[in-house]
Amino acid sequence: MKKILGITALLALVCIITAILSEGFLSGYNIENLARRTALLGIISIGVAFVIITGGIDLSVGSVVCLVGCGLPWLLTKQNWSMPAALAAVALVSVGIGIFHGVIITKLRIAPFVVTLCGLMMYRGIARGFTQDQTVGFGGEFTGLRTLATGQISIPFVDGFTLPAPCVFLLVAALLAAIFLNRTIWGRYMLALGRNEEAARYSGINTDRMVIVAYVICSALSGLGGMLYVLDSNTAQPVDFGNFYELYAIAAAVLGGCSLRGGEGTIVGILVGAALIMVLRNMIMLTTNYTNIEFAIIGAVLLIGVIADELVKRYAMRRRAARALLAETKPS
């Protein structure tokens, strides 16, 4: 808990500053939008966090979002598949990609960076191929399905704000992920093998299987994210749909306390990290005309965030040592 205090404070600070600088920030419409965007980013960030916790990395997240985001409308409108068949197909493809990555990484011992970098190129390429680079979308149809992403859930006694449907997906995913990570033996196994894979294996942990599970969780949540993104936006352009999302997701996970060395991370932290990124984007959009410097700002905040985190950690270490000294010397 203590670990995410700093980032939560930073989030609050950015929110306050934005609220002061721009009246629009606190409007019900803006908050709803922000919540929806945060939920979508949060879902794929949780996925990538599992991979990071096992000491790996997944660069293909954005391309899986693209593949699913283009594939679903393409199957439904261009190929005229039935809705269950199309949904099953994108789910299978997402899970299949995770298995594919995990198996290559564990059985052939190829670096995750390389495997998923190739994935990043392949899946977008495939999406651009079958759509022939044409924008795909639902047109005016499938409104029922689209409410999964566009739906609003009114909250009793609250006026002017309704909860966007993706938030429900996020809450469920976060809850399940937190239970998995903190309460099940598999969660502990992932944390352990992220720290020291060899010792984990000696302790009777099927490390290969756990790594594969992590990549499957990641790709499955990327697929879910891709589906919700396209249901939300109605159309998808294969060239740039989901572009750089893997970087946003990794940044959210790192801001939220995941160490790229593995073995560390909390689900709440990741959610705060995702929220921080979306609020920053929102701030830039509302208060400046230069949305194109967005990356520079997010990059700088990320860097400052991790540096501050490290400094606070060192300071706390020293404080604790000094306190121990005091406690020991006093009674004598």
Place this chain on the structure above:
Amino acid sequence: MSAPLLEVRKLSKSFPGVRALKGVSIALQPAEVLAVIGENGAGKSTLMKILAGVQRPDSGAILMNGAEVEIRSVHDALARGIALIHQELNLADNLDVASNIFLGREPLRGGLVDTKRIRREARKFLDAVGLDVDPATLVGTLPIGCQQLVEIAKALSVNARVLIMDEPTSSLSAGEAEKLFKVIHDLRSSGVSVIYISHRLGEVKKLADRVTVLRDGENAGDLAREEISHNGMVKLMVGRDISQFYPHEPHTPGQIVLEVAGIRTPAHPGHALSFTLCAGEIVGVAGLVGAGRTEMLETLFGVTPALGGTMLVAGKEIAPRSPLEAIGVGLALVPEDRKRQGVILEMTVRDNVSLASLRKDQRAGFRNGRRERELSAEMIGSLRIKTPHDRQIVQFLSGGNQQKVVLGKWLALRPRVLFLDEPTRGIDVGAKQEIYRLMEELAREGVAILFVSSEMEEILGMSDRALVMHEGRITGELARAGLSDEAVMRLATAGEKVAA
């Protein structure tokens, strides 16, 4: 007497929750071998790390030749002629032996590393410690005992005036240790002072000119050359008498629980290994470093699956292809390399102790938190692990206490067959007794124990039977009646002359 070469006055150092050193003083004369001993967690390594510039003291002074000095970094220490051989290996696995020896001090030629010269010079230092490997071998491929020798060769290569050795023999067997003692004698004759840390009191008696004993971060006393005795040292270390006695009683072996027939390890595929192990029996495995003892245990435990042969556990044939499968039939292995295979350094004591038992104690996939707390409390108690609480990160425990955490993890599983690879490595006398007593108790309960040890006394003291290995083969089996120093050495060298 003139001012000592190196003197430490009232040095203190605290870590979160622990005061490791509380005003310790030591003095080192020129051309002297000073042994520093004490129980696990007494503060020995911390003191040495401060001298070597790895850590900074909170208060106190360090003097060299009577003048106060400040040692700010490892570089500082080396410049003053102080070199430390760490308790934990600090080699780069991915570099070769020669590059490791000269890491950070590479001689250049035309701006590039002079590889030829490095290899040639390295050969010299390897010969000095009696290690016969090609300087171009990757360090990661060497067994841990050889890595330890590389570490020593590396320390020799800096031409230190003060050479600190923190448990250099903990993974060496008698033969290699002998070579090291000779190196130490030579160093002393050439005027180098050595600070020697060890839990093997026999060695200390043989080597030391003087002994300084630490207890709980304080000076517990000094012993001059003629005062050094096993009992004297133990009394100062633990504050009470502990007999040197091995608590061994002969066991009546029960049913055969492990039958190994013609197993071939990937490391020595040319040799088939066969032996049996009975319930309630303690069998020692002796041999020199590189005899293939660790490789044998790893194959039996499924880490490196066997290339052939059969293995029966309680009459059922198995061929474990992973530790998971081996654990499933009741095997457990306390591995040799604790930092890599034993503990997860960044996790807590509790999480480490419970790690292997999670599967057994699970409730439909969920962890059993209460059981984890019970287990860790039980192991901290019965193994006397010195830790402020069970949420302490293992990295911050002393070496010996980390070893106890590894033992605890495997004992928590209640195995049927327990493989121990150097189980008392780096463990103090008091705790060794505890572990021996524990082995006895387990054997009495019917656990079959196979333990690899490089300490001859331990093999002689604890085994009902001993297997001796040499270059990947089992060269002989000795019943307790026939167990002797000479018999073991003869088989361990397979008739070759012991190089000494």
